[in-house]
Amino acid sequence: MPDPSTVSPMITDAVTQSNVKVVAESPAMAISTLYQSMAHSTGILFENGVAAQQQQNTLSQAAANQGVMQIYSLDSMAGAGATEKVGQTGVADNLSGLLTVLNAFNSGGR
DSSP: OOOTTOOOHHHHHHHHHHHHHHHHHHHHHHHHHHHHHHHHHHHHHHHHHHHHHHHHHHHHHHHHHHHHHHHHHSOSTTHHHHHHHHHHHTHHHHHHHHHHHHHHHHHHOO
């Protein structure tokens, strides 16, 4: 009957080899996890950039629409009077405010 306190050298070698394999693969697994995390973060970055461009496009369309609506709201007979009224009601300030917001998007996105 074999001695119960001794372990077969083949078993010890097999356990040692599996432990060495796990320790040797750890850096590769860690760096691959890091690469995957960086790729995911870059994807989210591009998604946010596209969303910002879409919002900027919506704002620019709204500003152009507002300008066209103001141009079409003026009567040809009362052009000068309406122009003065627009100048006094602060609509020009609203347009310059919209232009400022659009310029902020342009300078902030690059």
